[in-house]
Amino acid sequence: MDISEIKRIVKLMEEKGLTEFSMKDANGELLLKRGGGEPQVVYSAPTAVAPAAPAPSVTPVVEAATPVTEKPSNLIEITSPIVGTFYRKPAPDQPAHVNEGDTVTMESVVCIVEAMKVMNEINAEVTGTIKKALVEDGDPVQFGQPLFLVEPK
Numbered sequence: 001m002d003i004s005e006i007k008r009i010v011k012l013m014e015e016k017g018l019t020e021f022s023m024k025d026a027n028g029e030l031l032l033k034r035g036g037g038e039p040q041v042v043y044s045a046p047t048a049v050a051p052a053a054p055a056p057s058v059t060p061v062v063e064a065a066t067p068v069t070e071k072p073s074n075l076i077e078i079t080s081p082i083v084g085t086f087y088r089k090p091a092p093d094q095p096a097h098v099n100e101g102d103t104v105t106m107e108s109v110v111c112i113v114e115a116m117k118v119m120n121e122i123n124a125e126v127t128g129t130i131k132k133a134l135v136e137d138g139d140p141v142q143f144g145q146p147l148f149l150v151e152p153k
Contacts, residue, residue: 006030009116016140021083023116076126077134077146084115086135086147098148102130110148113141128152 013021013034021032080086088096088111098110104124112119132149135141 006032010034016085018083018140018142020142022143023082074151075131075149076128076152078110078122078124078126078148078150080113080141080143080145080147081122082113082115082120083143084113084120084141086137086139086141087112087114087119088133088137098124098130098133100130100132103153104128104130104150122147124148124150126150126152 009021009030009032013019013032019034021030023030088098090097090112097112098104098108104110105127106123106125108124109121110124110130111122113122114120128150130148131151134146134148141147
């Protein structure tokens with residue numbers, strides 16, 4: 001990865017208000033963090049074996065410490081496996097991948113997260129019913145950010 005690509009990513013982070021960006025590929029790992037000054041850039045060379053693409057993590061929802069908006073403890077979050085832009089539809093003129101009340105399986109595509117002009121289909125990784133979409137179409141998302149709440153079957 002050359003410096004012009006890193007500068008382009010930093011500029012995109014500033015435009016979208018992102019504070020952290022990470023990426024792994026066969027050429028290495030890149031971690032960018034913005035905060036109280038100049039952006040920090042960490043780049044490491046690849047290991048002997050190229051890492052596999054991270055799967056979306058499915059995390060049980062833990063009850064909040066303050067019961068302002070309690071979530072039922074039986075719901076599971078589908079979270080973003082990468083930093084990018086969230087899209088509910090495969091194309092602007094097509095319907096959403098899933099809506100509240102839809103049944104999904106482990107392989108069901110629930111949304112797309114665009115990162116570096118690559119459209120990444122995100123699978124449910126759980127079987128159940130979509131209870132709530134937590135992100136609006138076109139919103140930036142962070143790694144691990146909850147996207148949907150699913151009632152497992």
